[in-house]
Amino acid sequence: MLSFEETVRLRHSPRAFLPTPLTDAQINEVLQDAQYAPSNCNSQPWHVHIVSGETKQALTQAMLRNDEMGKASLDFSFDYADFSGDYFTRSQDQAKQYYEVLGIARDDKAQRHEAFLRNYAFFGAPHAAFLFMPSVGDNVRVAGDIGMYAQNFLLSLAARGYAGIPQTLLGFHADTVREMLGVSDNYRLLFGISFGYEDPDARANRLRMDRIPVEQSVVFHQ
Numbered sequence: 358m359l360s361f362e363e364t365v366r367l368r369h370s371p372r373a374f375l376p377t378p379l380t381d382a383q384i385n386e387v388l389q390d391a392q393y394a395p396s397n398c399n400s401q402p403w404h405v406h407i408v409s410g411e412t413k414q415a416l417t418q419a420m421l422r423n424d425e426m427g428k429a430s431l432d433f434s435f436d437y438a439d440f441s442g443d444y445f446t447r448s449q450d451q452a453k454q455y456y457e458v459l460g461i462a463r464d465d466k467a468q469r470h471e472a473f474l475r476n477y478a479f480f481g482a483p484h485a486a487f488l489f490m491p492s493v494g495d496n497v498r499v500a501g502d503i504g505m506y507a508q509n510f511l512l513s514l515a516a517r518g519y520a521g522i523p524q525t526l527l528g529f530h531a532d533t534v535r536e537m538l539g540v541s542d543n544y545r546l547l548f549g550i551s552f553g554y555e556d557p558d559a560r561a562n563r564l565r566m567d568r569i570p571v572e573q574s575v576v577f578h579q
């Protein structure tokens with residue numbers, strides 16, 4: 358396994374996977390690691406559904422159908438326009454760099470939409486985890502706990518030589534996903550993680566997003 362320092366620096370979000378599945382034992386090891394995440398009052402509010410094989414394929418078809426019909430059902434809002442200032446600039450920069458890596462021109466709406474739809478095909482990953490949570494208060498603290506869990510999950514994948522990408526877009530059809538996986542309406546879908554083995558030859562995986570200096574994020578007080 359990689360060291361912690363190597364793991365956090367090597368982890369990135371791949372957007373092309375090999376079809377090779379992980380074994381049940383490999384997935385279980387990652388789930389065991391993720392389970393050690395901290396949570397508010399040790400409430401452990403993560404409810405995780407792992408999809409593979411035919412179920413995953415059926416979800417792709419259903420999400421693509423919804424998209425074609427202009428249908429969406431998000432449990433939590435998402436709008437690029439909500440980002441402002443530096444956050445907006447960074448989100449624009451991320452999209453720009455991604456399309457550049459793929460060789461898609463800025464004004465090529467059709468190709469951009471194709472690339473967007475790859476989200477619903479789990480970027481070719483053999484597995485995906487859908488992260489559900491109970492509704493508690495204004496949900497912010499529970500969502501924080503799910504984020505802790507997700508990061509453990511992603512770092513475990515990276516340390517063990519696998520890869521995963523968190524995807525807000527996998528939460529864009531929450532009603533459909535709930536219905537197909539038999540999940541109660543009491544659980545809300547925050548996001549999903551596609552995972553498996555990264556395709557080392559794919560152009561999409563050449564992207565490496567940089568980070569702002571620590572001084573821009575942290576203030577020290579004595």
Ligand SMILES: Cc1cc2nc3c(=O)[nH]c(=O)nc-3n(C[C@H](O)[C@H](O)[C@H](O)COP(=O)(O)O)c2cc1C
Pocket residue numbers: 368369370371372451476522523524525526527548565566
């Ligand atoms: C909660 C969350 C949701 C995300 N949703 C998506 C998504 O729907 N589609 C996508 O391509 N990338 C998604 N990303 C990946 C981010 O774009 C990526 O983490 C960011 O650009 C930094 O790149 P890195 O993960 O490679 O370091 C998401 C990341 C997070 C943390």
